[in-house]
Amino acid sequence: ELKVEQNPLFLSMQEGKNYTIYCNYSTTSDRLYWYRQDPGKSLESLFVLLSNGAVKQEGRLMASLDTKARLSTLHITAAVHDLSATYFCAVETSGSRLTFGEGTQLTVNP
Amino acid sequence: ETGVTQSPTHLIKTRGQQVTLRCSSQSGHNTVSWYQQALGQGPQFIFQYYREEENGRGNFPPRFSGLQFPNYSSELNVNALELDDSALYLCASSPGQNYNEQFFGPGTRLTVL
Secondary structure (H helix, E strand, O other): OOOEEEEOOEEEEEOOOOEEEEEEEOOOOOOEEEEEEOOOOOEEEEEEEOOOOOEEEEOOEEEEEEOOOOEEEEEEOOOOHHHOEEEEEEEEEHHHEEEEOOOEEEEEEO | OOOOEEEOOEEEEOOOOOEEEEEEOOOOOOEEEEEEEOOOOOOEEEEEEEOOEEEEEOOOOOOEEEEEOOOOOEEEEEOOOOHHHOEEEEEEEEOOOOOOOOEEOOOEEEEEO
């Protein structure tokens, strides 16, 4: 059974600081997604990583994928309050089935 | 182009009742997947429909069932509701059954009392 583990599960950081969220998974996959979820809302797609070594950046967020290590990272640069949300990674297996991590609840404090 | 829509937005039911949730897929998408997200957890895969056939199922009991219609819209039915069925139910559509990005709808919040 595929396991997807994120850490940390809770992250409180100050505005302007940098931090990284980690996503480890237990089986071979070349496709990994990062989503953002605000309280009571649906999932907003952030990044689609489709191959080993893939790196994508959007604003203050950058995601990378190392399929050999079965590890993806989501790096936050110079955090701002608007980034406060829960972030999920999800690994895709055959049949477009997504297995999600537990989520990282990020709070950015002034 | 219309995105994925779901109805209703919120629903309150009592234990033992039955519920039907609905999802309209994005234009051009023939595959619909359903996920259950309990409070404080990540979404869990329920099942997927491709061209009106079930195409994969997660670890959910048979009282969770579904349909996909010729226009690729879909229903999720849950019988004999239990308190633990309270969750956000998310529908996602994609243009094919294998390795295509899924686009999520706004979800249906189900509360079972």
